[in-house]
Amino acid sequence: MHLPAELSAGQFQLVYNMLSLAIAAMIASFAFFVMARQQLTAKYRPAMVMSSLVVLIAAYHYWRIFNSWDAAYALSASGSYAASGKPFNDAYRYVDWLLTVPLLVAELVAVLALPKGHRGPLMAKLVIASALMIMLGYPGEISSETGPRIGWGLASTVPFLYILWVLYSELGKAAADNSGETKVLLRNTQLLLLATWGFYPIAYLLPVLGISGASSVIAVQIGYSISDIAAKCGYGVMIYAIARAKMSAEGVEEVAS
Amino acid sequence: MHLPAELSAGQFQLVYNMLSLAIAAMIASFAFFVMARQQLTAKYRPAMVMSSLVVLIAAYHYWRIFNSWDAAYALSASGSYAASGKPFNDAYRYVDWLLTVPLLVAELVAVLALPKGHRGPLMAKLVIASALMIMLGYPGEISSETGPRIGWGLASTVPFLYILWVLYSELGKAAADNSGETKVLLRNTQLLLLATWGFYPIAYLLPVLGISGASSVIAVQIGYSISDIAAKCGYGVMIYAIARAKMSAEGVEEVAS
Numbered sequence: 083m084h085l086p087a088e089l090s091a092g093q094f095q096l097v098y099n100m101l102s103l104a105i106a107a108m109i110a111s112f113a114f115f116v117m118a119r120q121q122l123t124a125k126y127r128p129a130m131v132m133s134s135l136v137v138l139i140a141a142y143h144y145w146r147i148f149n150s151w152d153a154a155y156a157l158s159a160s161g162s163y164a165a166s167g168k169p170f171n172d173a174y175r176y177v178d179w180l181l182t183v184p185l186l187v188a189e190l191v192a193v194l195a196l197p198k199g200h201r202g203p204l205m206a207k208l209v210i211a212s213a214l215m216i217m218l219g220y221p222g223e224i225s226s227e228t229g230p231r232i233g234w235g236l237a238s239t240v241p242f243l244y245i246l247w248v249l250y251s252e253l254g255k256a257a258a259d260n261s262g263e264t265k266v267l268l269r270n271t272q273l274l275l276l277a278t279w280g281f282y283p284i285a286y287l288l289p290v291l292g293i294s295g296a297s298s299v300i301a302v303q304i305g306y307s308i309s310d311i312a313a314k315c316g317y318g319v320m321i322y323a324i325a326r327a328k329m330s331a332e333g334v335e336e337v338a339s
Numbered sequence: 340m341h342l343p344a345e346l347s348a349g350q351f352q353l354v355y356n357m358l359s360l361a362i363a364a365m366i367a368s369f370a371f372f373v374m375a376r377q378q379l380t381a382k383y384r385p386a387m388v389m390s391s392l393v394v395l396i397a398a399y400h401y402w403r404i405f406n407s408w409d410a411a412y413a414l415s416a417s418g419s420y421a422a423s424g425k426p427f428n429d430a431y432r433y434v435d436w437l438l439t440v441p442l443l444v445a446e447l448v449a450v451l452a453l454p455k456g457h458r459g460p461l462m463a464k465l466v467i468a469s470a471l472m473i474m475l476g477y478p479g480e481i482s483s484e485t486g487p488r489i490g491w492g493l494a495s496t497v498p499f500l501y502i503l504w505v506l507y508s509e510l511g512k513a514a515a516d517n518s519g520e521t522k523v524l525l526r527n528t529q530l531l532l533l534a535t536w537g538f539y540p541i542a543y544l545l546p547v548l549g550i551s552g553a554s555s556v557i558a559v560q561i562g563y564s565i566s567d568i569a570a571k572c573g574y575g576v577m578i579y580a581i582a583r584a585k586m587s588a589e590g591v592e593e594v595a596s
Contacts, residue, residue, distance in 0.1 A: 099434055117391070
């Protein structure tokens with residue numbers, strides 16, 4: 083991403099503090115998912131393991147992104163922040179998504195606890211499509227021209243829509259098999275997925291929409307961070323709630339750990 | 340916060356060592372709560388999980404605050420410490436509270452082990468009010484003028500009083516259902532809450548009360564640190580004691596872990 087030459091102290095610190103908040107949220111979520119796993123029966127544990135890996139990977143990348151942001155600007159004598167010349171590394175986010183998005187979709191399949199023969203092919207389709215989605219988006223993200231950004235963005239949208247279609251149709255079927263609390267939670271998870279994943283293409287397109295300079299860079303960083311917290315931490319907590327609701331529906335209240 | 344241009348070696352080191360003490364207390368508390376969780380029956384474990392997340396998040400932020408304090412001053416040839424020009428980042432405390440205060444109030448609700456239908460709405464009210472309290476306080480904290488500091492402080496006091504009122508009335512009812520040791524512990528937790536939370540508004544108002552310069556900065560940092568240790572570590576230990584007392588009253592002495 084092309085960085086503006088100068089940011090006000092408030093602008094620089096807003097991104098700085100948001101990235102730090104994301105680190106804290108990812109670390110705490112990792113501890114939570116590791117402990118929460120022990121409150122679940124064996125068939126729901128793989129979903130929590132995946133949740134914990136997602137936020138561990140994200141904690142590492144947010145640490146790197148934070149340091150990269152800090153190094154990209156230097157406090158000037160006037161109290162504003164001037165670009166130091168060191169590049170701000172966008173690739174950390176894409177490497178993060180390349181590893182975590184396949185895990186996130188697999189997590190949802192895992193918590194549905196589908197029959198074994200059905201689960202494998204579904205996971206394979208989703209994992210391949212989500213890796214493809216990230217890889218096709220990256221050349222557009224690093225391009226400063228409008229044409230390639232839109233072209234690669236459109237290419238990346240194809241696997242994105244495919245994932246949403248598969249998850250919605252499968253989740254719809256799975257929800258129909260459940261009742262009460264579980265059904266409501268599964269529907270809420272669909273909404274969370276749509277709300278958080280829907281933000282990424284918007285942030286991606288901001289530079290194309292003519293929103294440029296400092297506002298664009300800040301909006302993209304804040305937006306991606308909030309989306310990541312919702313899509314990783316918030317989503318993992320909902321997956322945990324679904325697993326607990328399903329255990330409750332199965333008449334299992336407590337786990338001997 | 341506006342930093343004084345110069346601190347004596349004793350003043351600088353007092354804050355420096357207090358921040359380090361807080362890091363050690365948070366790390367040790369994290370280990371304690373993770374282990375203590377396994378001495379509790381399943382229904383009291385969520386309270387310990389929340390305790391452990393609170394101190395893990397605080398350990399991260401105290402690490403950052405310590406580094407920020409260290410970078411904000413440089414040892415001068417005369418043996419005193421001169422402001423380096425790098426800002427001391429106050430936002431770490433607010434980001435910490437934004438994440439931990441909702442967990443702290445949820446923790447108290449969790450240890451009461453209320454019926455499910457009653458617990459959810461109570462937690463939701465408290466979590467929203469506590470997030471609101473922190474967010475309304477921040478604009479006042481970073482303002483160097485008296486007017487905004489008092490205005491935002493008063494706005495933040497509204498959700499603060501609401502939380503205290505809800506916790507007191509609910510804790511009062513919960514305490515009435517208990518007897519002996521649990522009752523005493525619940526009352527002590529009320530007192531600890533009032534004593535520790537009561538300090539934050541005092542520290543917040545110090546600059547308004549005319550206590551300025553080095554004394555004010557040092558008093559605020561030492562005060563916030565002691566309050567955080569009491570409100571996070573001490574409070575978590577009391578929550579553990581309440582859970583153990585309730586287990587004892589229920590006739591459960593040991594947990595197979």
